[in-house]
Amino acid sequence: MAAGDVHVKTIEIALPSGQLHTNALYKNGRHQCRVNLLVVKEVEQQDGTWKDVPLSKEETYSATVTAFGGPSLPLPSGWSCDHDKNKYDTGLRTFGSEPSAEIIPAPVVAPIELIPRYLRCSPGTPSDTQRFMGSIVVGGKVYTTNSNNRTYVEITPVTPYVLKASDLTLYMDADAYAFGGSKGVDVDVYYYTPPSGITFLDNLGLLNPVPVNNEGQAFETSYVWHVGNHGIRMKGGVIRASSGAGLRMDMVQRGVTGSPSIRFSMRPTIMRAIRFRGWIDTRDGDNNSPWRLWDNFGCEHVFYIGWLDDRNVLQLRS
Secondary structure, eight states, X not given: OOTTOEEEEEEEEEOTTSOSEEOOOBSSSSOOEEEEEEEEEXXXXXTSOEEEEOOOXXXXXXXXXXXXXXXXXXXXXXXXXXXXXXXXXXXXXXXXXXXXXXXXXXXXXTTOEEEEEEEEEOTTOOOOOXXXXXXXXXXXXXXXXXXXXXXXXXXOOBOOOOOOGGGSEEEEEEEEXXXXXXXXXXXXXXXXXXXTTOOEEEEEEESSOBOOTTBOTTEEEEEEEEOSSTTEEEEEEEEOOSSSSOEEGGGTBTTOTTOOEEOOOSSSOSOEEEEEEEEOOSOOEEOOOEEEEEETTOOEEXXXXXXXXXXXXXXXXX
């Protein structure tokens, strides 16, 4: 070798906990499990000695996680590796008042560089334990934790949990909006709050909403039905508004004079449904469409909006 040559003195892979194995990964395609690559790079000096130097941006970017074995082995089918953490929490759901916590490793001492990577596992992937190694390209050569120091981690993905309607806490605001009596407009807002430690992050809405004439741009209808003369109809469905405040009537149903505001911020949850009563010139329909939401661990939960009392009251079902 000659002055200016580089090589990797150390490359290891480890879990933040320091353990060899974890099952803290829901196989839903969104949840991530963090692993750390620990790397030391050296460059040869004029006098033949070696000096620790930082990785280049390109070298750091090349760091990845693959199946344990040869340097060209891909990840197992259904697995993927991300450079960055996404918005979903790591770790597993806890029960009761104990919060879920990500284990953060102690700071490493220079010249060791810590490179985090994040593994994901798709739905339907077998729950077999998989062994992984780290790799990095330095000086045009691939270094792996199998050939250097022979370190690895093992991950056993687990099936995501599923919330039922009975797991949620309901708060109904029967006075969100009302005007004009039995022939006017009346809006009830339903708030659904998940158990402690769970937060809904993504409201995907209804899979197959009922088409409604003059539907509000932030609303999707599960059912709409006439309730007597004068074109008065009940409709129940979900709201896709991004904020809990500032909901206007035309976001639910267009054509209401003045598009008044609807009270919509009584509970801090994005899982909110509405029962609207008013004049709607449209056909009746009841699709019983699935309502999909993703929580803070990326787990998907599916519910259905049913009804009671001649469609005057919403009933959430699993």
